[in-house]
Amino acid sequence: MDKLKSFTSSSLFLPIVALAVLLIFNGIFVEGFFDIQITEDGRLFGRVIDILTRSSSLVILSLGMTLVIATSGIDISVGAVVAISAAVVCTLIGGRGDGAAETPMALAMLASVGIGILCGIWNGILVAKFKIQAVVATLILMTAGRGIAQLLTEGQIVTVYYKPFASIAGVIPGMPLPTNVFIALAMVLLVVFVMKKTSIGLFIQSVGINPTAAKYVGINVTLVLFLVYAFSGFCAGVTGLIESSLIKAADANNAGLNMEMDAILAVALGGTLLSGGKFYLGGSVIGAVTIQTLTTTLYALGVSADQLPVVKAIAVIAICLIQSKKARDLFDKWKSGRSAKAVTADAKAVNKA
Amino acid sequence: MKKKISELIASKYFSFFVTVILFAILYGVGIGMYKGFMKPQVFLNLFIDNAALIIVTIGITFTLLIGGIDLSVGAVLALTCMVLAWLLANTGISVFAAIALVLLMGTAFGAIQGYLIAKFDLQPFIITLAGMLFCRGMTAVISRETINITNPTFVAMADFRLSVGAGFVSMGVIIAIIALIVAAVVLGFTRFGRNIYALGGSESSASLMGLPVFKTKVSVYTISGFCSALGGIAYALMMLTGYNLHGMGMEMDAIASSVIGGTLLTGGVGFIPGALFGVLIQGVILTFISFQGTLSAWWTKIVVGALLCVFIIMQAFITEHKSKLTAKSSLEENS
Amino acid sequence: GGGEEQSKKDGDKITMGFSQIGAESEWRTANTESVKQAAKDAGIELQFSDAQQKQENQIKAIRSFIAQGVDVIAFVPIVETGWDTVLKEAKDAKIPVIIVDRDLKVEDDSLYVAKIGTNMLTEGQKGFEWLAKYANEKQLKPRDGGNKLNIVVLEGTVGSTAALGRTKGFNDAMAASPDKDKFNILASQTGEFTRQKGQEVMESFLKSYGNKIDILVAQNDDMALGAIQAIEAAGLKPGKDITILSFDGVKGIFQAMIEGKSNCTVECNPLQGELLMETAKKILKGEKVDKIVYVDEGVFPADVAEKTLPSRKY
Amino acid sequence: MAAALLEMRHIDKVFPGVKALSNVDFTLHAGEIHSLMGENGAGKSTLVKVLTGVYPKDGGTIHLNGKEIYPKTPKEAQEEGISTVYQEVNLCPNLTVAENIFIGREPRRFGFIDWKEVNRRSIELLKKLDVDIDVSKTLDNYPVAIQQMVAIARAVDVDAKILILDEPTSSLNEVETERLFRIVRQLQKQGMGIIFISHFLEQIYELCDHITILRNGELVGSYEVAKLPRLELIAKMVGKNLNDVKDMDKMAEKSVPSDEVFIETNHAASTGQIKDVSLQIHKGEVIGLAGLLGSGRTETAEMMFGLKEVTGGSLKINGKEEKLSNPMAAMKEKIAFCPEDRKLSGIIGDLTVRENIILALQAMDGMFTHIPYSKQVELADKFIDKLRIKVSDRDQLIKNLSGGNQQKVIIARWLATQPRFLILDEPTRGIDVGTKTEIQKMAVELAKNEGMSVAFISSEMDEMVRTCSKLVVMRDRKKVAELTGDQISSEGVMEAIAGGEK
Numbered sequence A: 001m002d003k004l005k006s007f008t009s010s011s012l013f014l015p016i017v018a019l020a021v022l023l024i025f026n027g028i029f030v031e032g033f034f035d036i037q038i039t040e041d042g043r044l045f046g047r048v049i050d051i052l053t054r055s056s057s058l059v060i061l062s063l064g065m066t067l068v069i070a071t072s073g074i075d076i077s078v079g080a081v082v083a084i085s086a087a088v089v090c091t092l093i094g095g096r097g098d099g100a101a102e103t104p105m106a107l108a109m110l111a112s113v114g115i116g117i118l119c120g121i122w123n124g125i126l127v128a129k130f131k132i133q134a135v136v137a138t139l140i141l142m143t144a145g146r147g148i149a150q151l152l153t154e155g156q157i158v159t160v161y162y163k164p165f166a167s168i169a170g171v172i173p174g175m176p177l178p179t180n181v182f183i184a185l186a187m188v189l190l191v192v193f194v195m196k197k198t199s200i201g202l203f204i205q206s207v208g209i210n211p212t213a214a215k216y217v218g219i220n221v222t223l224v225l226f227l228v229y230a231f232s233g234f235c236a237g238v239t240g241l242i243e244s245s246l247i248k249a250a251d252a253n254n255a256g257l258n259m260e261m262d263a264i265l266a267v268a269l270g271g272t273l274l275s276g277g278k279f280y281l282g283g284s285v286i287g288a289v290t291i292q293t294l295t296t297t298l299y300a301l302g303v304s305a306d307q308l309p310v311v312k313a314i315a316v317i318a319i320c321l322i323q324s325k326k327a328r329d330l331f332d333k334w335k336s337g338r339s340a341k342a343v344t345a346d347a348k349a350v351n352k353a
Numbered sequence B: 001m002k003k004k005i006s007e008l009i010a011s012k013y014f015s016f017f018v019t020v021i022l023f024a025i026l027y028g029v030g031i032g033m034y035k036g037f038m039k040p041q042v043f044l045n046l047f048i049d050n051a052a053l054i055i056v057t058i059g060i061t062f063t064l065l066i067g068g069i070d071l072s073v074g075a076v077l078a079l080t081c082m083v084l085a086w087l088l089a090n091t092g093i094s095v096f097a098a099i100a101l102v103l104l105m106g107t108a109f110g111a112i113q114g115y116l117i118a119k120f121d122l123q124p125f126i127i128t129l130a131g132m133l134f135c136r137g138m139t140a141v142i143s144r145e146t147i148n149i150t151n152p153t154f155v156a157m158a159d160f161r162l163s164v165g166a167g168f169v170s171m172g173v174i175i176a177i178i179a180l181i182v183a184a185v186v187l188g189f190t191r192f193g194r195n196i197y198a199l200g201g202s203e204s205s206a207s208l209m210g211l212p213v214f215k216t217k218v219s220v221y222t223i224s225g226f227c228s229a230l231g232g233i234a235y236a237l238m239m240l241t242g243y244n245l246h247g248m249g250m251e252m253d254a255i256a257s258s259v260i261g262g263t264l265l266t267g268g269v270g271f272i273p274g275a276l277f278g279v280l281i282q283g284v285i286l287t288f289i290s291f292q293g294t295l296s297a298w299w300t301k302i303v304v305g306a307l308l309c310v311f312i313i314m315q316a317f318i319t320e321h322k323s324k325l326t327a328k329s330s331l332e333e334n335s
Numbered sequence C: 001g002g003g004e005e006q007s008k009k010d011g012d013k014i015t016m017g018f019s020q021i022g023a024e025s026e027w028r029t030a031n032t033e034s035v036k037q038a039a040k041d042a043g044i045e046l047q048f049s050d051a052q053q054k055q056e057n058q059i060k061a062i063r064s065f066i067a068q069g070v071d072v073i074a075f076v077p078i079v080e081t082g083w084d085t086v087l088k089e090a091k092d093a094k095i096p097v098i099i100v101d102r103d104l105k106v107e108d109d110s111l112y113v114a115k116i117g118t119n120m121l122t123e124g125q126k127g128f129e130w131l132a133k134y135a136n137e138k139q140l141k142p143r144d145g146g147n148k149l150n151i152v153v154l155e156g157t158v159g160s161t162a163a164l165g166r167t168k169g170f171n172d173a174m175a176a177s178p179d180k181d182k183f184n185i186l187a188s189q190t191g192e193f194t195r196q197k198g199q200e201v202m203e204s205f206l207k208s209y210g211n212k213i214d215i216l217v218a219q220n221d222d223m224a225l226g227a228i229q230a231i232e233a234a235g236l237k238p239g240k241d242i243t244i245l246s247f248d249g250v251k252g253i254f255q256a257m258i259e260g261k262s263n264c265t266v267e268c269n270p271l272q273g274e275l276l277m278e279t280a281k282k283i284l285k286g287e288k289v290d291k292i293v294y295v296d297e298g299v300f301p302a303d304v305a306e307k308t309l310p311s312r313k314y
Numbered sequence D: 001m002a003a004a005l006l007e008m009r010h011i012d013k014v015f016p017g018v019k020a021l022s023n024v025d026f027t028l029h030a031g032e033i034h035s036l037m038g039e040n041g042a043g044k045s046t047l048v049k050v051l052t053g054v055y056p057k058d059g060g061t062i063h064l065n066g067k068e069i070y071p072k073t074p075k076e077a078q079e080e081g082i083s084t085v086y087q088e089v090n091l092c093p094n095l096t097v098a099e100n101i102f103i104g105r106e107p108r109r110f111g112f113i114d115w116k117e118v119n120r121r122s123i124e125l126l127k128k129l130d131v132d133i134d135v136s137k138t139l140d141n142y143p144v145a146i147q148q149m150v151a152i153a154r155a156v157d158v159d160a161k162i163l164i165l166d167e168p169t170s171s172l173n174e175v176e177t178e179r180l181f182r183i184v185r186q187l188q189k190q191g192m193g194i195i196f197i198s199h200f201l202e203q204i205y206e207l208c209d210h211i212t213i214l215r216n217g218e219l220v221g222s223y224e225v226a227k228l229p230r231l232e233l234i235a236k237m238v239g240k241n242l243n244d245v246k247d248m249d250k251m252a253e254k255s256v257p258s259d260e261v262f263i264e265t266n267h268a269a270s271t272g273q274i275k276d277v278s279l280q281i282h283k284g285e286v287i288g289l290a291g292l293l294g295s296g297r298t299e300t301a302e303m304m305f306g307l308k309e310v311t312g313g314s315l316k317i318n319g320k321e322e323k324l325s326n327p328m329a330a331m332k333e334k335i336a337f338c339p340e341d342r343k344l345s346g347i348i349g350d351l352t353v354r355e356n357i358i359l360a361l362q363a364m365d366g367m368f369t370h371i372p373y374s375k376q377v378e379l380a381d382k383f384i385d386k387l388r389i390k391v392s393d394r395d396q397l398i399k400n401l402s403g404g405n406q407q408k409v410i411i412a413r414w415l416a417t418q419p420r421f422l423i424l425d426e427p428t429r430g431i432d433v434g435t436k437t438e439i440q441k442m443a444v445e446l447a448k449n450e451g452m453s454v455a456f457i458s459s460e461m462d463e464m465v466r467t468c469s470k471l472v473v474m475r476d477r478k479k480v481a482e483l484t485g486d487q488i489s490s491e492g493v494m495e496a497i498a499g500g501e502k
């Protein structure tokens, strides 16, 4: 009982409820939603698996975004950085029809993640050193980033025919799930581990809540901000790898398109306030999965893509209202008001009798 | 003289002055590099092309001033164009009734967003993001294809040109200028306007000082909704169509303009003429690129980003050194 | 750059203002390249402006061309409507306008002088004709044992000319065909012309309809390339279990056809530069030109892929 | 006696984990200055906030002029005629001084705000409080004291039935306090009912007619000032008997500094902030920095903590010249600093008490290490116990503590780093009598028992005189005098300040 209570009051409770509701809805309305088959080569196959696979990119991005938002910043450049990272890895490996790699894949991967970090560092410098407001600072890369990606690919969609490249977001033979799910899992564990074993999380929160006071206790506010943006860049770099491997190509126009908004949404749905401070990594992960589930649901129901936003909007507002403390207070008040009225009405009835 | 300078630096409008000066420099460079730049019409085109953006930026500035944000502006603008086009194409109502109707719709939509944000303490970023999704979706629900506006009165309005000096401006510009003046007066000279600044400075203080926090918040989003709809009309005057993809990404342009013009996203600081110059600066950057005339798609993006970057860093640099400058000059005065 | 001394007074060099939509696909990039190259070859000075997918930017660009006083304006309209006002300004400034690649609707046809482009309707039609022929030749049998071949369609961006034209062309051809009872459109959803979405939507199709799907019609090659991966991931053989027809004719799809993973592409020719420059010169010389000029387009089934690939320019 | 102006009956207020008010009665008459007294966290501010609609009450009734009122927001309370200066300065830093005074009720002409009039009337109003500043500058240009005066100016200008002043004098000096009192008495004569909260007993006895005492959220009683001697008041506030209280007030012997110098500055200057300060602070010494508002005491302290660059002269620690470029550099030298503006630069509101306590220690250990949870708990509990911090549990958010307890948490934060030099900038501002002596004692004991150097900055002359072994007097961002031994007295300081006037 106590356990239940501590669970319902935990920060993860509401995000989980929101996801559960969505899943139950799916279970009822989408035929075979929870079916999972095992293919001949030992892979798992089904809608739930799709959701996991598809959401892994968003999960990774939302990790970085959570930390950035916790410092009361925001990073709207991640989508563009994903495109840059994808362009780097694909142009390095090269689009040769004979399936050979021009650069060793490991090197290319390293380079693309490195570029991601570099982009993050750039944002970090603008925000931490030049003290530019985060939205504007990251807007620069958001504007120019896709251009840089296109410059790298010369406006082409560079298709990679080198076979091993597909395994980043595909299934390595013998594994039950695509690699990107494991990558996402590893990233989540890494971040959780770092948060548990170091005090970075505490410093990030301090900076987000009261930067002046954080400075007065000796926290290097500049460094914290810098690291956080660099990490967000790192996440975007990794996502770029996955996204390009998914389609085995770098599509500078569409890789990571609008992902920044989804990542921010995931963080918000996970219970972290956009004004910074306390953050909930678990919540963000669930938020990311929720968003992907929503998209998959709507595809499954055949809602057409242009009307999809309407449903998404309504779902988002509903989820926000469920999570809003004030809405709950108001509801409780309304309920108690009603029952009080009922009681007085009863009392009156008794009096009359 | 020194005192004058230090006063200027310390003034609230400092970052506005910086913006104006940078704009002038940018324009001057343009004139130096390209002959055509000097034509008055090039300058007026900045207004004609950006009339809708100016109006939308005004609205978003209100929300930024209270430390909020409104991401729905571009989508509301698109929905306005679409509904207007649909009404004119499919019903017999008069142009003015249709305009009134869509203005009402945008205003009401803003009010609903504001109510949700203020009443339930929801995050404006998320609610208006949902609002954006909703309006985009609804636009598509009404029609996937563009709807033409052929109503003669409206077309005549669109074709209207007011000549000023050696050039001309459009109806949209006139609307934008009126909106600018009204907004500047409201923010500077009414209690409501000052409440907005107070709310942005500190919501808890504003509440403890007995200011109407809830009402102000809702009103601000309502105004933003109204401005988006008004911007939608200016946009429709330019495009004469309703289309799902109108005003895509406009929210970011508007936010960037406002911030370049000196608005702080944390709220409480901002200035309508600044927002105007923010729009103009982005406009000049694009004009530059089209006069340059050889940039490929990607270089266009990179150059826009780079110019934005130069501008923002310059502004940050000057503002950063502002405190030192004032300290220095005040010390000089002392001794 | 070289734009510094741009002025049409030095010599009789023609200046053309050209507003492109953006660089949303390889196809579009090829289109841009073709125009740039042709301008160079024809000795025309090109004022190029990229609209970053925004109609308002195109309108701004056209206004700026007028202000710069170019000799002729050409542009690829991102949407069909909304051009009246600015084209009137061009007309008032006595600058001829040529529409490239896409269609446009204006009240008054005299606002532009010529249209150069592709015909989406014909493309859709050609696509169906190929499909009907192929089904007959290969004796395609529905995989679910029914009596109709089930088609799923990956549509382009909602409302775009290409999506509308190809859908209409394809459907009209099917409705008019004697083979119409052989086919059944099972599902149709937009993949927004991108690989990612093509893949994601195809995944969803496969989950929903599993073994029922016989034919995939992708309204561009990129979506087909994305879908091929989804089909493979589901354990099916693209090109064999599911017949694939797509549009545009980019290099990537030829590679896929060579590997046997796709069956046919209907070309949509982006190489419109030469025709544009010819037309522009004629107009400026005062010669009469046709109001509408289409570029040549072909159909490339898998068997000719290997032979054709080396000659593809995009 | 006339009918009461305000009657609060059986007021209850519960916060999660704390019963802040239980069954409290409070009565205020017109033309009366009524003090609310109690230790930090007794519930004074909460009572005020319940009255003014900031917090909804959980029980009880409020009558104003015999009519029941239910203010749900401060705005409604204002409309009922209740004007309030809340404890922490609650103004908008981004608005001008004049606007802060008039916002919400600006004089208008033709419906538009008449800025000239706003500024004119602000200047006039502030003049009554003898504050002469540029009212067209934004508020954040001014120190807390000025801000407090502005808040007062705003409150007294409103035509109200009740004026509430929640610790208005905490950052004012004597002269400014005196001016405030003059105005309050005027208002009293006009028949306004005034609620006055302060931890300065002298002020209470000077100004008030009536005292209501709260303890732990409960009503102790309501008394006429004349009939309640000081010690009895204290006894009632802390809930002890008279004899214990007598002992409490005894100050320990002052500490005797050793000959070793810990930190010294030589004609140190910082551009635009400090002109010339030479100091020597010995081990085991409690040094006081005295001076008027804006004399540069805070800046001197900040300079020694690496927050202000030393641009002229030198700074030596343990005889070695050091350049402290940031707080961490100072912390490495075992220097600690409790800043004067608690809300802005002290507390990290959304963190727990435990986290706030270990934060500085953690910062010194570095970002990539982690103090084990058990150690954190141990540290937090140790200091909660040692400084008698009143919390419901160690994981309570610090922002929900009363001001005095927040201050103690900040001190705990620095003691946890085991500093060799502790700078306390206005540590007793807004602190109740009991705790105030505790903090003073603590400063002396730290110096005596652990050989720590302590710099004590306060605007209260008495406490400086009682605590410090040496007083440095500052004026106009310069050191003007240094007092030791018998020279240390209020008069001595005043003379030194005035002496600089020549």
Ligand SMILES: Nc1ncnc2c1ncn2[C@@H]1O[C@H](COP(=O)(O)OP(=O)(O)OP(=O)(O)O)[C@@H](O)[C@H]1O
Pocket (backbone or CB within 6 Å): D015, D016, D018, D019, D020, D038, D039, D040, D041, D042, D043, D044, D045, D046, D047, D087, D390, D400, D401, D402, D403, D404, D405, D430, D432
């Ligand atoms: N918003 C809040 N949430 C939770 N607890 C609160 C809140 N505000 C006050 N408290 C608690 O209520 C109690 C009374 O606090 P209050 O601020 O009224 O004390 P006070 O008498 O004004 O003290 P001080 O003299 O330090 O100002 C304290 O224990 C405090 O921790």
Ligand SMILES: Nc1ncnc2c1ncn2[C@@H]1O[C@H](COP(=O)(O)OP(=O)(O)OP(=O)(O)O)[C@@H](O)[C@H]1O
Pocket (backbone or CB within 6 Å): D133, D141, D142, D143, D145, D146, D291, D292, D293, D294, D295, D296, D297, D298, D299, D340, D426, D457, D459
């Ligand atoms: N009476 C005043 N009028 C205008 N400005 C003032 C006044 N007093 C202080 N200031 C300004 O406030 C700033 C901060 O003063 P500061 O806090 O350093 O003084 P202090 O000696 O530390 O006083 P205290 O610690 O008692 O508040 C200075 O920049 C000073 O210019």
Ligand SMILES: [Mg+2]
Pocket (backbone or CB within 6 Å): D044, D045, D046, D087, D166, D402, D403
């Ligand atoms: Mg209090």
Ligand SMILES: [Mg+2]
Pocket (backbone or CB within 6 Å): D297, D298, D299, D340
């Ligand atoms: Mg001070």
